[in-house]
Amino acid sequence: MEFTVDRHVFQEAVQRTLGIVERKTTIQILNNILIKAGDSMIRIVATDREIGLVADYEARILSGGEITLNAKKLHEMVREMDGDTVFFKTTENHQAHIVSGNAEYRMSGISAEEFPEVRLEDDVSFFTLPAKFLRNMILQTFYAASADENRSSLNGAFFKKEGKTCEMVATDGHRLALVRRDIPSDHERIDDDSTVEGVIIPRKGLNEIRKMVEDGEGTGTVDVGIRNHVCVVRQQGSMLRVSLVDAQYPDYRRVIPKDRGVSVRIEKKKMMQSLRRMAVMSTEHFSGVVITLRDGSMKLNSTNPDLGEANEELDVDFKNGTFSVGYNIRYLIESIEGIDSDVVTFEMRSTGGPGVVRIPDDETYLGIIMPITIQGK
Secondary structure, three states: OOOEHHHHHHHHHOOOOOOOOOOOOOOEHHHEEEEEOHHHHHHHEEEOOOOOEEEEEOOOEEEOOEEEEEEHHHHHHHHHOOOOOEEEEEEEEHHHHHHHHEHHHHHHHHOOHHHHOOOOOOOOOOEEHHHHHHHHHHHOOOOOOOOOOOOOOOOOOEEEEOOOOOEEEEEOOOEEEEEEEEEEOOOOOOOOOEEEEEEEEEEEHHHHHHHHHHHHHOOOOOEEEEEEOOEEEOOEEEEEEEEEEEOOOOOHHHHHHOOOEEEEEHHHHHHHHHHHHHHHHOOOOOOOEEEEOOOOOOEEEEEOOOOOOEEEEEEOOOOOEEEEEEEEEEHHHHHHHHHOOOEEEEEEOOOOOEEEEEEEOOEEEEEEEEEEEOOOO
């Protein structure tokens, strides 16, 4: 195998695989990516057996072939090179010769015959979404998904589609994010009325989908297909194959408050700045903030016995007595920062009910944060 390729294209191509290749495995081949040359393109494949990425890139092919190389080390090599073009050639015994500028590497690989197959899923029926639409849904829910891999049903996001309406939900049991919105109809390909009953996309797969749609800066469209416990996403010469979580998602609608609680509107930027100032006092063991509403003001207090105390007061339109509730600062920050609005609505409940972040006059987003008991407050 022998080809030349733009160095920046090659570097970005290898970098895209780094979140997929399995680093905590004794199976060496899963640390590698497959590089295959043919028909004026190179194909790069990465998999951890649950997620598979297949992406094609333009190159000048001098001879075809295939090899697998360690993804992390290959990326480090190409990143540190200073030439505009990479010359890549395989030699005997699964060796790769890589040259760019004044730098030259020889790298040992593994036979492509040992690499796990990543099916292209050509028989899947696809529906089309605007890339920015899918990206925003993921950004506004991903933060709430559980990072505990032992809680498989919560270690991802629940996704369903009813005609032209999509819903995505994530929760870790302490907070919940829900996005439900109609697919924009201003693109000629957005004309599908298909239904997805409800699937759980794993956290790692969700992150790779987000990176795929962000690579195109959120422009254009993306094709999504779901079949036989697999989600397939295609965009601009790339295909991502994600094995879905085989579990029952909890009934998340039970935790959505039926009442609207006590509500205040506040500038998103002002609220975020105040919360981040409170977060300076946070540590692994102390991460709470007490929010107190009283006539015309919102007071924030963060007290850490080991560090000290932070206080701040904001002007708000509130005239309904006094409410004081404690929350996890990080949870509040994450539920607000993904909102595409200059103003947010924050609801509080004095009876131990959850705090709720909304977009004013907009039912498409819901961020729920369970209250916490803060010692001494």
